[in-house]
Amino acid sequence: MDLILYAVPGFFLLIAIELIAEKVRGTAYYRVNDSLTSLATGTINQLINVSKALIPFTVYVAVHQHFAIWNLSASWLNWLVVFVLWDFFYYWNHRLGHEMNILWASHVVHHSSEEYNLTTALRQTGTGFLSFIFYIPLAIVGFDPLMVLSVGALNLIYQFWVHTQHVGKLGWYEWFFVSPSNHRGHHAQNTIYIDKNYGGVFILWDRLFGTYQEEQEDDMPIFGIRGAVQSWNPLWVNAQIYAQLIKDAWRTKHWWYKLTIWFRRTGWRPPDVEEEFPIEKNELEHFSKYDTQVNAWLKCYCIIQYALTATVGIYYSLFAEQMSLGQSAMVVGFVLWATFSIGALMESKQYAGVLEWIRLGVFVSGVVSLMSPTVWANGLLIGIALALPLLVFGRWQNPPSHSNTTVMMETSSKQ
Template identity: 50%
Template structure:
């Protein structure tokens, strides 16, 4: 059962509840650009996952068939309990290494780039984690946890982590000793020195207490959210590539052959000595911390928000139909979504070429719709063409109305 698919509507309901709570408490934990950026990385991650989920599933199934030491039955409730706990232990080490090794941080840092902390942050997920994360879950296959049980407890673990991404829930007494809570996960997302690389558990905080990586949230040191090398972008594609690009650049620049390889697997932040000397990086001063922001007019914000809803709907369609769509259809859907989210990122950054790129995107919807039936993505009726052309026309009108704000703000 795809628990994530059924949970998506509840995610957005809870985000709406948090927004109402913001209003009631007269605080503001959401910014439109940051929230759309977080949600865009989530949409990109789920659509990418439709193409890449086979990596983890096939490697797990192979290990289960050929390397398992035991054969556990999915009919036993204790097997499910055991698998749930063991999965969280494996997640702890994946998460910890995701903070402590360059190549793993390159994937995981996406989740930490937001400088806000709210329920939309929970949906901010990497699109490249599939490359190495499967390695950390092989212990479940070795002890014979059935594939169905593995998939189910993985989804449950991920679902649990959604609710802890909020600033509205205080410390929860004795629960702080056993479970991951909003308080101790806020500390995990902070870039304050005292909180760095702490609180890795997904469901159980006991692993952190056991392995010495726990840090309580302190009233005397309020968390400042984000990463020490700010993304400084609203583009979800760049969010996924930023740290890989930094590692690749350092690997190219160093003159030491061994350093070109080991930089990927060294502790996070390690750089070759010759590169660090020639291309020093500056450490951020949290006392001068300012959130990344680019001003947008109300008309720009409305236009971008509505366009994001369209792309989220397309992503939801792909997620719902993923098991029945062909690979070419999934690839076309991914390109459609990814390019659209890229263009929205450009618009959120108010680039000078945002209007031209958005105009090109709107025009490309027509040939993409024509291509969709050829790859089995969907059949297009006359009503479908009318709906698409209406969408393109209304979007073009909205873009025309907002064009002056894009040009004026981009040039200011």
């Protein structure tokens, strides 16, 4: 049972409530382009999880079968212990995700937003393939695989609500638990907050291992990373740091650096590459958020297309097991293409409109002809048909102006 999938309606309900709070309180924590990119990476993450779900789970089951020391039953005490232990291993998984180049390349996705709202919680990596290794000790101790799967999901679901600026400090709660306030620090790029507050549910680990930082009134969090991704393309958001690492490993003349760059401290670059291809660092005082402007029609079009894409993603999550490989590939391809071209539209790329027309033509006719017509497929068709005029008006009635108010920042390090 995919607990996270069943939590999705709750996620969207809370996002709706936060949007109402935004209106009532007159805050500006949301931007369409940023939020759609967060949601798109979340959708891709879910798709990949569904597609590869059984691989890490199978490894865990195999280790549990062959190496478990005890056979721990599902008593309430064991549930409690495994819940706490999961969070302990999560702390180290998360900490190394920040401190090692190759793991940061994956985890960076979650930190790539310069906003902080509930959609940021869903901005999740598509390449967290190695994470499960951190939890293998639980298999060796003897916790049932299904228990471990459940507490992992519950841990992630807990973390959703802390991604908000509408909740202040929570008194005694801050001592023990991850909260909106201390997790805001985790998402900040101000020097005092870097590499702090790694806990998932319990902040106690940070207090214990010296990585705790309280949110400071006189140094409020500036969200994002020093090496801003500067893109609404969810595929590039996932690939950027890998690309930088591959480029650096390729360019360095030393074999030792080619082999070890991946496992060194986040931001480390081979000295010869650093000298020949420096990446400029920008001071935080000159920070401005990455932004692009498109007209209201196009914004509406992107929102509708994303909603349809998310629907396809949920459909896939529910029925992937009954699909052939070809059908799965087609659905996954549709979602990846859709999120890519929505991002390109929001960046006003020249090729974005063409990408959209091809996508709608090829994939919609493909999906409809190969899959038996269902409510889902019909809904998708109707949605696209209704949204198309927005694309037309969005592109030709009022050509979008491209205003990129970014500053160039160092791209491989958040230091």
